[in-house]
Amino acid sequence: MTSPVAPIASQLLNLHEDAKSVITEAAEKNAAKLGRLVQFDMDIVAWVERITGRPEQRQLRDGRHNLGYAIYSASSGLYVQAYASLRLFLELSFASIYFSANELHRRKWAANRADFSWAKALDEKEGVLSPNFVREFSESASIDASSYALSAARCYRHCSEFVHGKLAVTESLPETLSYSQEVMTDWIDTAIFASEAVLYLIYSRYGDELLPIDDGQLSATLEDAFYHLRQIRQRIGLPVEEVHHHGQ
Amino acid sequence: MASDLFFRTEDIRAEEVLNYLVETDIDRVVIDRLKGRSPIILRGSRGVGKSFLLRAAEAELNREFEPNHVLPVYLTFARAPLIQTPMPDKFIAWMISKICNRIIRAATQRGLNLPGGSAIDAIRGGRSTQKPSRMEQIETLLEDSWKNRHPSVPGDDLPGPEVVRDAVEDLCRHTGLARIALFVDEAAHVFIPQQQRQFFTLMRDLRSPYISVKAAVYPGATSFGESFQPTHDATILDLDRPVTDQDYAATMRELVLKQDDSRKRSIDQYGEVFDTLAYAATGNPRILLKTVARTSPLNRRAGQETIREYYRDEIWSEHSSLAERYPGHKELIDWGRRFIEGSVLPELHTRNLHRSQASSYLWVHRDCPQAVREALRLLCYSSILQEGISGVRATRSEVGTRYMVNLGCLFALDSDPIAFGALVRGSLSVRRMIEFGANHKAYQPIDKLKVNLSEVEDRSALEARLQTPSHVLDLTLFQRQKLRELGFTTIGHVLKADENDFMQAYYVGPVRARQMRNAAVAAVLEYLSG
Numbered sequence: 001m002t003s004p005v006a007p008i009a010s011q012l013l014n015l016h017e018d019a020k021s022v023i024t025e026a027a028e029k030n031a032a033k034l035g036r037l038v039q040f041d042m043d044i045v046a047w048v049e050r051i052t053g054r055p056e057q058r059q060l061r062d063g064r065h066n067l068g069y070a071i072y073s074a075s076s077g078l079y080v081q082a083y084a085s086l087r088l089f090l091e092l093s094f095a096s097i098y099f100s101a102n103e104l105h106r107r108k109w110a111a112n113r114a115d116f117s118w119a120k121a122l123d124e125k126e127g128v129l130s131p132n133f134v135r136e137f138s139e140s141a142s143i144d145a146s147s148y149a150l151s152a153a154r155c156y157r158h159c160s161e162f163v164h165g166k167l168a169v170t171e172s173l174p175e176t177l178s179y180s181q182e183v184m185t186d187w188i189d190t191a192i193f194a195s196e197a198v199l200y201l202i203y204s205r206y207g208d209e210l211l212p213i214d215d216g217q218l219s220a221t222l223e224d225a226f227y228h229l230r231q232i233r234q235r236i237g238l239p240v241e242e243v244h245h246h247g248q
Numbered sequence: 249m250a251s252d253l254f255f256r257t258e259d260i261r262a263e264e265v266l267n268y269l270v271e272t273d274i275d276r277v278v279i280d281r282l283k284g285r286s287p288i289i290l291r292g293s294r295g296v297g298k299s300f301l302l303r304a305a306e307a308e309l310n311r312e313f314e315p316n317h318v319l320p321v322y323l324t325f326a327r328a329p330l331i332q333t334p335m336p337d338k339f340i341a342w343m344i345s346k347i348c349n350r351i352i353r354a355a356t357q358r359g360l361n362l363p364g365g366s367a368i369d370a371i372r373g374g375r376s377t378q379k380p381s382r383m384e385q386i387e388t389l390l391e392d393s394w395k396n397r398h399p400s401v402p403g404d405d406l407p408g409p410e411v412v413r414d415a416v417e418d419l420c421r422h423t424g425l426a427r428i429a430l431f432v433d434e435a436a437h438v439f440i441p442q443q444q445r446q447f448f449t450l451m452r453d454l455r456s457p458y459i460s461v462k463a464a465v466y467p468g469a470t471s472f473g474e475s476f477q478p479t480h481d482a483t484i485l486d487l488d489r490p491v492t493d494q495d496y497a498a499t500m501r502e503l504v505l506k507q508d509d510s511r512k513r514s515i516d517q518y519g520e521v522f523d524t525l526a527y528a529a530t531g532n533p534r535i536l537l538k539t540v541a542r543t544s545p546l547n548r549r550a551g552q553e554t555i556r557e558y559y560r561d562e563i564w565s566e567h568s569s570l571a572e573r574y575p576g577h578k579e580l581i582d583w584g585r586r587f588i589e590g591s592v593l594p595e596l597h598t599r600n601l602h603r604s605q606a607s608s609y610l611w612v613h614r615d616c617p618q619a620v621r622e623a624l625r626l627l628c629y630s631s632i633l634q635e636g637i638s639g640v641r642a643t644r645s646e647v648g649t650r651y652m653v654n655l656g657c658l659f660a661l662d663s664d665p666i667a668f669g670a671l672v673r674g675s676l677s678v679r680r681m682i683e684f685g686a687n688h689k690a691y692q693p694i695d696k697l698k699v700n701l702s703e704v705e706d707r708s709a710l711e712a713r714l715q716t717p718s719h720v721l722d723l724t725l726f727q728r729q730k731l732r733e734l735g736f737t738t739i740g741h742v743l744k745a746d747e748n749d750f751m752q753a754y755y756v757g758p759v760r761a762r763q764m765r766n767a768a769v770a771a772v773l774e775y776l777s778g
Contacts, residue, residue: 042366239324
């Protein structure tokens with residue numbers, strides 16, 4: 001005899017069934033974009049797994065876990081949760097890079113003796129993708145850092161609007177657990193920009209250190225994601241053209 | 249304020265390429281052929297737009313993925329020189345592993361493949377139920393090999409092209425793909441000739457209904473090797489943009505404005521200057537963009553300056569620097585420059601000042617020395633020449649090939665390049681050309697090209713070629729028999745001989761003798777630089 005299912009479990013399992021059909025529809029209709037997102041994630045992991053023996057590696061892994069939850073939530077129709085997890089992915093990734101350069105602050109923060117401003121780490125002018133910060137780790141990566149800083153900051157603000165329940169954005173959400181192409185498209189686009197920015201962030205922090213000993217895996221990630229950037233092409237031996245500056 | 253122009257397709261994000269496409273009839277034909285089933289070799293000078301069209305075909309296939317299910321995969325072999333793989337099998341392993349890597353990535357980005365270790369796996373504690381695909385296994389094995397991670401795997405046991413072909417078929421069957429269109433950019437640019445030959449052999453071996461390879465190459469700097477026959481194993485498409493097309497100037501204008509419409513006012517104001525720059529570029533968009541970018545502000549004086557600087561010096565120094573990459577071809581490269589600068593351009597300039605119909609064409613007899621043809625092909629690589637139609641009749645009904653000389657090089661010769669440019673483009677006629685017969689004195693000294701083994705860096709391939717029996721030469725049965733009768737049993741023997749030596753045989757006159765020598769020179773030319 002099978003034991004009876006508790007009413008709460010039954011309700012949740014019903015909901016789970018609804019989520020299953022949302023997953024099927026979401027995966028079918030967004031296969032290519034989800035694929036792009038997964039590729040960014042795979043490229044990020046290629047870098048993270050090479051940052052061995054450092055405290056920030058754990059934090060970057062936690063960040064990726066949240067990207068996993070975000071993908072799962074968005075595909076299941078849990079849209080607000082998807083934006084929230086995406087925001088956490090951004091926060092943890094940016095924080096880990098900040099802490100990698102501020103060990104004392106990291107220790108205080110880990111011991112709960114100091115606060116940390118997530119928003120500040122993501123700030124396009126003062127954060128860890130600001131040219132001032134990046135330059136100290138990679139002169140060449142600082143050339144394009146601002147555009148990714150801006151992109152990350154935009155994604156962060158957009159996710160925050162959902163987290164804070166801003167009517168302007170939450171109006172678009174379905175009232176029940178169901179599939180919305182409009183919201184899914186917005187979420188995936190945001191997630192792609194966010195993960196592209198995180199990949200650039202990790203490259204700008206560790207590229208100078210890791211690329212000289214790269215076995216080709218890391219440069220393959222750059223070739224795929226940032227082929228259009230001259231400094232990246234130059235760095236990994238792809239064709240570049242001298243830019244003629246007026247008056248020179 | 250005018251913004252920076254993109255000189256290279258690589259500067260443009262792949263997904264934005266179609267926004268910059270200014271489509272001519274030629275472009276449409278090329279893009280459609282690139283999207284098709286047949287293997288294609290897209291041949292064109294540097295900067296003529298090969299990468300752009302490969303990317304455009306890729307973007308269109310992506311856009312039309314439903315319902316065609318053709319997966320475009322773009323890759324460049326430009327990083328080849330960085331790979332320290334002196335052993336041929338390592339180089340092939342590197343090429344195949346790179347192809348697998350790009351296919352896996354393209355399939356993942358289409359949602360057709362989910363590699364193990366993704367964030368989705370991670371939240372399940374890494375409990376992936378997915379086994380690596382066959383393609384991923386091959387990639388790992390080959391990567392391990394060329395990176396020497398597991399040197400114990402002998403070269404013979406490594407997966408070859410046939411295994412990749414099967415893996416591609418697997419992928420297509422499991423994912424509902426119709427086929428994979430593999431776009432190989434820089435297929436031969438940066439490889440040493442030996443590696444170029446390996447690539448084309450691989451291209452032939454990969455041929456299957458599930459994968460079609462499209463490779464971009466340069467005229468005159470590509471070694472196909474013995475097993476790959478360009479006309480049989482692929483369709484060759486030559487990418488030239490004829491300046492005589494009616495829409496030429498308008499297309500070139502649109503090409504610049506698509507990138508930066510803030511230049512419209514100055515281009516309208518100095519239309520003559522812009523048009524001269526456009527014609528000077530002789531159908532080469534990168535040269536046009538480069539010269540427009542440096543003509544700042546756009547006006548007559550700046551235009552004259554640009555034409556003089558670029559076409560008198562820079563284009564030539566780029567050509568001469570080819571000798572560093574192909575040291576065995578140095579003599580041909582240097583001769584080509586002397587020939588155009590000394591014998592062709594001054595003559596064309598003088599003619600154009602005094603005749604009603606302008607010309608920028610030269611014609612070379614079909615029986616000219618093979619080394620001359622090769623030197624002219626190298627000039628095509630640098631955009632100094634454009635190879636036109638072969639089989640063109642000239643004076644006394646002799647047959648030969650017509651080449652167009654870069655108009656910028658011609659304009660730059662005049663003290664007022666803008667006015668001279670306007671004069672030439674207004675009355676350019678393909679019927680007017682300078683003719684060079686089969687034995688023109690300007691061909692000296694490369695008409696007697698000698699192969700100097702000591703100057704060739706990696707001479708193993710060349711030595712093997714010289715030992716090859718002479719019956720493989722592209723000659724008639726009669727000519728091959730005569731070579732045998734004369735005792736010239738290897739290509740090396742034929743090459744050392746003089747045309748007079750061949751004429752010792754009955755019924756071999758100057759024309760046949762030249763053909764025999766040309767065949768031997770042609771057979772070794774691509775081996776001159778290793």
